[in-house]
Amino acid sequence: MADPAHPSDVSTQPPSSPAVIGDSALTDEELATVAPEILAESLPDYFRAWGRRIRNGESGALPIIVGLILIVIFFQAEQSTFLTAGNLVNLFTQAGTYILFGAAEIWVLLLSEIDLSVGYNAAVGAFVIAELLAPPVSLPWWVAILGGLLATGGLGAVQGTLITRLGLPSFVVTLGGLLGFEGIMLELANIDKTAVGGVIQIDSNSPVYKLVNTNMSSTLSWVALVVVLALFTALRLWDVARRRRHGLTAPPLGITLLTLGLAAAGGFVLVLICNMNRGALTPLRGVPWVIPFVLIILLVYSFFLTRMRTGRYIYAIGGNPEAARRAGIDVAWVRTLGFVLAGVTAGLAGLVYESRQGSMATDIDGGSLVLFGVAAAVIGGTSLFGGRGKMIHALLGGVVIAAVFNGLGLMGIAAAGQDMATAIVLILAVTLDALVRRRGTVH
Amino acid sequence: MSTSNPPVAEAGAPQDAGAPLLALRGVTKRFGPVQALNSVDLEISPGKVTALIGDNGAGKSSLIKTVSGLWAPDAGEILWEGSPVHLHGPKDAEALGITTIYQDLALCDNLDIVQNMFLGHEPTGRGMLDESAMEIKARETLTDLSVTTVRSIRQPVASLSGGQRQSVAVAKAVMSNAQLVIMDEPTAALGVAQTSMVLNLIKTLSSRGVAVLVVSHNLVDVFEVADRIAVLYLGQLAVSGPASDFDRQSAVEYMTTGGAGQAAA
Numbered sequence: 001m002a003d004p005a006h007p008s009d010v011s012t013q014p015p016s017s018p019a020v021i022g023d024s025a026l027t028d029e030e031l032a033t034v035a036p037e038i039l040a041e042s043l044p045d046y047f048r049a050w051g052r053r054i055r056n057g058e059s060g061a062l063p064i065i066v067g068l069i070l071i072v073i074f075f076q077a078e079q080s081t082f083l084t085a086g087n088l089v090n091l092f093t094q095a096g097t098y099i100l101f102g103a104a105e106i107w108v109l110l111l112s113e114i115d116l117s118v119g120y121n122a123a124v125g126a127f128v129i130a131e132l133l134a135p136p137v138s139l140p141w142w143v144a145i146l147g148g149l150l151a152t153g154g155l156g157a158v159q160g161t162l163i164t165r166l167g168l169p170s171f172v173v174t175l176g177g178l179l180g181f182e183g184i185m186l187e188l189a190n191i192d193k194t195a196v197g198g199v200i201q202i203d204s205n206s207p208v209y210k211l212v213n214t215n216m217s218s219t220l221s222w223v224a225l226v227v228v229l230a231l232f233t234a235l236r237l238w239d240v241a242r243r244r245r246h247g248l249t250a251p252p253l254g255i256t257l258l259t260l261g262l263a264a265a266g267g268f269v270l271v272l273i274c275n276m277n278r279g280a281l282t283p284l285r286g287v288p289w290v291i292p293f294v295l296i297i298l299l300v301y302s303f304f305l306t307r308m309r310t311g312r313y314i315y316a317i318g319g320n321p322e323a324a325r326r327a328g329i330d331v332a333w334v335r336t337l338g339f340v341l342a343g344v345t346a347g348l349a350g351l352v353y354e355s356r357q358g359s360m361a362t363d364i365d366g367g368s369l370v371l372f373g374v375a376a377a378v379i380g381g382t383s384l385f386g387g388r389g390k391m392i393h394a395l396l397g398g399v400v401i402a403a404v405f406n407g408l409g410l411m412g413i414a415a416a417g418q419d420m421a422t423a424i425v426l427i428l429a430v431t432l433d434a435l436v437r438r439r440g441t442v443h
Numbered sequence: 444m445s446t447s448n449p450p451v452a453e454a455g456a457p458q459d460a461g462a463p464l465l466a467l468r469g470v471t472k473r474f475g476p477v478q479a480l481n482s483v484d485l486e487i488s489p490g491k492v493t494a495l496i497g498d499n500g501a502g503k504s505s506l507i508k509t510v511s512g513l514w515a516p517d518a519g520e521i522l523w524e525g526s527p528v529h530l531h532g533p534k535d536a537e538a539l540g541i542t543t544i545y546q547d548l549a550l551c552d553n554l555d556i557v558q559n560m561f562l563g564h565e566p567t568g569r570g571m572l573d574e575s576a577m578e579i580k581a582r583e584t585l586t587d588l589s590v591t592t593v594r595s596i597r598q599p600v601a602s603l604s605g606g607q608r609q610s611v612a613v614a615k616a617v618m619s620n621a622q623l624v625i626m627d628e629p630t631a632a633l634g635v636a637q638t639s640m641v642l643n644l645i646k647t648l649s650s651r652g653v654a655v656l657v658v659s660h661n662l663v664d665v666f667e668v669a670d671r672i673a674v675l676y677l678g679q680l681a682v683s684g685p686a687s688d689f690d691r692q693s694a695v696e697y698m699t700t701g702g703a704g705q706a707a708a
Binding site: 185312315316324388 | 547695
């Protein structure tokens with residue numbers, strides 16, 4: 001452990017205001033690693049702790065949110081159509097794919113592994129779904145989706161087993177997956193006589209097509225928002241009350257209310273935007289089904305990571321695999337599961353991808369998609385070195401990447417420029433993050 | 444240059460009080476031509492702090508690894524509460540109530556204190572982690588051990604000082620109902636205040652009836668906490684006896700030459 005009173009840390013501390021939260025002074029190390037809601041005893045305390053944390057370099061989600069605001073301002077200044085309902089809803093559905101690829105990466109990044117194959121694994125899944133759905137197979141939509149996820153999860157399991165049981169590096173095994181799964185995808189397209197030129201159409205009456213291309217009604221959107229917010233509020237308040245009753249650590253009421261308020265405001269704005277008429281000729285409004293679809297997936301994943309034993313073991317293995325092993329955790333099994341979950345999530349990403357296209361084609365760029373997945377996770381704040389990250393990071397990072405692509409597209413910048421600009425944003429985000437973090441932390 | 448009354452190092456030497464919790468009888472371990480442990484006899488009693496000292500390569504680590512079940516001895520036997528046991532792995536040792544705290548402490552920096560204390564043994568209710576039960580039990584255990592310096596038991600271990608981390612590792616052992624806690628160089632990387640905190644923790648632990656085996660290079664610390672001292676020299680038990688039978692000089696002599704008063708003899 002580094003000395004808490006490291007000279008370089010001291011220099012970042014304004015001499016006039018010693019960090020006092022509660023009754024005693026905080027060391028910089030504590031500031032750098034302890035979430036403000038744990039240190040704070042009241043709302044003003046919380047903001048004070050938060051402010052000190054930012055000044056000490058542990059900025060959390062702040063740079064990414066500031067970055068997103070800057071990106072939005074820039075594109076709005078360049079193209080006034082950027083902040084229209086039609087474009088924003090388009091942006092959200094664009095983000096859906098990146099978010100899911102990001103979530104797939106987070107499963108393995110938390111274990112300090114990487115999965116380079118999720119892009120073409122998603123492509124394999126999407127082809128399986130499309131082929132099971134289309135004639136001559138014509139299976140029900142849910143069987144087709146299940147089949148696709150089974151395929152991608154299975155490929156994840158194969159890679160995970162190779163990595164954990166043979167002790168091979170995940171980088172190499174999944175690089176093999178990246179190449180091999182593209183081959184599998186091409187083969188799937190070859191053997192299917194109905195895939196003319198490597199393209200399979202998706203029936204527009206199928207829920208697979210409707211996922212991205214149809215909307216909840218305005219009324220249903222509002223009802224769903226109210227129900228979700230009410231449930232969320234009730235659960236949070238109930239949990240805090242219960243913790244207080246048992247004398248356990250609980251965040252101050254003000255912080256809980258603030259979180260709930262922010263969630264409500266975010267949901268309200270989202271539904272409001274989606275419910276504005278964005279149709280050119282006929283009225284078009286409502287929340288695209290893909291938005292609750294992606295949010296529910298992230299919610300379920302977060303629940304698994306924070307409330308279930310296996311989820312905790314994923315963090316433990318990412319933090320210190322040796323400690324996890326000595327604690328009796330079946331490390332190989334949990335790590336394999338991580339690759340299976342990355343595969344299944346890749347399958348879901350493939351589903352959203354083909355739904356958005358209305359068809360599945362072999363021209364999918366699985367190599368870029370996986371990098372956008374890693375980028376989404378890292379831009380959102382997930383560590384490349386394991387043990388640190390949350391599913392919400394995929395959401396933040398996915399929206400940033402979609403915003404960059406969307407904005408550059410509106411400006412009429414060609415693919416070459418889009419790729420380069422996205423690369424610059426990625427490097428900037430990671431550099432900023434690394435610089436800001438290095439200033440304050442001991443690692 | 445000789446000490447008065449050098450302690451006797453005989454097998455089955457009469458213990459001062461009560462049956463030993465753990466006894467080694469003629470434990471031997473070889474690695475090819477290297478004799479790591481040579482017919483070591485050692486007794487560890489509940490409620491006592493036994494310090495195991497010795498120079499580098501004296502066999503301290505080999506002894507710990509044998510007792511914690513990482514490998515089986517080539518000869519000799521291990522008695523637990525008087526009956527012979529065969530440890531086929533760390534899990535066997537753990538099942539008996541032997542917990543080893545290695546120097547690296549085996550904590551996950553990214554998890555908080557409660558999460559670390561329950562790692563691998565989390566209670567669940569309806570399939571979900573029972574955070575309340577964990578937090579209550581963790582707080583109780585830490586209070587019991589008089590660990591009061593941590594700000595919040597929900598802060599990640601990365602934010603703790605060396606002594607606090609050691610405390611978390613000990614609390615984790617106590618919570619698993621360990622009867623024998625083996626600590627490998629517990630004060631090696633600590634400053635003065637941190638060291639005294641850990642030494643107090645060791646005393647608290649033994650006052651609760653737990654047998655503690657401390658492996659240390661630091662004689663000042665050893666004399667501060669140890670009830671009994673055992674000295675290993677080149678794989679052999681040079682001497683063992685009550686700490687009061689030793690002084691710094693004799694301890695150093697045993698560690699460096701394997702016998703007391705050799706220079707004088």
